[in-house]
Amino acid sequence: MAVEAGDYILWENMDFASVRTVFDAGPLPEVFEIVRIPEGLRWSEMAERLIEENPAFEWEDLEAAYVSLVREASYLPDEAPVRSLEGMLFPATYDINADDLADEHGFLLRLSDEFDRRFARLLQDPGLHPDIVELGLAPYDVIIVASLIEEEALVSEDRAKIARVIYNRLAEGWRLDVDATACYAAAKSCADLTSADITRDSPWNTRVVTGLPPTPISAPGEASLEAALQPADGDWMFYVRTDEGGVRGAHRFSVTYEEHLENVQVCRERGYC
Structure with a gap:
């Protein structure tokens, strides 16, 4: 089995079939940028922060991605008087691989999905x-x-x-x-x-x-x-x-x-x- 050079994630007690599946999928993408989003930012501040940390992002494309994702917001009620993702993009540290440097929609989707995942867990416990x-x-x-x-x-x-x-x-x-x-x-x-x-x-x-x-x-x-x-x-x-x-x-x-x-x-x- 030929293994391409690069980084892989393995864990203890993996069976051979699982190891082979990981290697067949190829190495992890190269991390090109690290973006740190602190708690307490408004969307306007967050967008500015994203552009500062990843200059490949464009303000207009971030806004377009934001508007698009509002339609998919999991916790925004249909009757909400204001359609906004404010507060539902999770603040954390994220990496961006080289292939996704200019993918504003994909990046904001990660923030939205991360919020949904964490809040859903908290709604269950506590x-x-x-x-x-x-x-x-x-x-x-x-x-x-x-x-x-x-x-x-x-x-x-x-x-x-x-x-x-x-x-x-x-x-x-x-x-x-x-x-x-x-x-x-x-x-x-x-x-x-x-x-x-x-x-x-x-x-x-x-x-x-x-x-x-x-x-x-x-x-x-x-x-x-x-x-x-x-x-x-x-x-x-x-x-x-x-x-x-x-x-x-x-x-x-x-x-x-x-x-x-x-x-x-x-x-x-x-x-x-």
């Missing part, structure tokens, strides 16, 4: 928390919540608590008041947000409207998806950054508005509000 079912939320709503968590949580330990605050506010009919949604509505970095942006009338701005925004606002990672599916138990209605416990980026959570005002004062004293 599954939907009973409180989410009681609120009547669909899997797509959970993805939206996960995107909010991705933008709000600065430390992993806060993710499930922030999820609980979001669900508690939805249950009470309160505005979510998530600043990151105002940033998304204004198409700005949160560092550049103005007071006018915070009051901007937009279905994405939860500082103005009640309920969830119509789409995710970023690409959530697996930790945020899991937190959205399984929020922590608690009655919290508020949170604010205080670097709680000396942990940089950690939030302090509260049940009452009076407690929250005290925590906001701590936030101001520490220069975060």
Whole structure:
């Protein structure tokens, strides 16, 4: 049996027939580019990142591939008011072989399939928390919540608590008041947000409207998806950054508005509000 030179994937205790099948298929394609997509990017930011990391990609072709894949999105409801893949392209590190450097559609399909695979697994285990079912939320709503968590949580330990605050506010009919949604509505970095942006009338701005925004606002990672599916138990209605416990980026959570005002004062004293 002639074996072509190159890289192959074998594993322990393979039988001869399986080894032969691998060798007959030929070596793995040469990896030409490594593309790293961090959590929390909007689609516009992700597209810019892809072009930076793989100059063979073209903006127009990425947009065309994106629009095409929206029609195949597994978790986008038919009745969704906005047709978008936002939040459903999984952030991770991907390799691109030499033959696929200019295949924008194929690459975005990989990101979409990877999201579907991971989210489907999480829907099975740990599954939907009973409180989410009681609120009547669909899997797509959970993805939206996960995107909010991705933008709000600065430390992993806060993710499930922030999820609980979001669900508690939805249950009470309160505005979510998530600043990151105002940033998304204004198409700005949160560092550049103005007071006018915070009051901007937009279905994405939860500082103005009640309920969830119509789409995710970023690409959530697996930790945020899991937190959205399984929020922590608690009655919290508020949170604010205080670097709680000396942990940089950690939030302090509260049940009452009076407690929250005290925590906001701590936030101001520490220069975060």
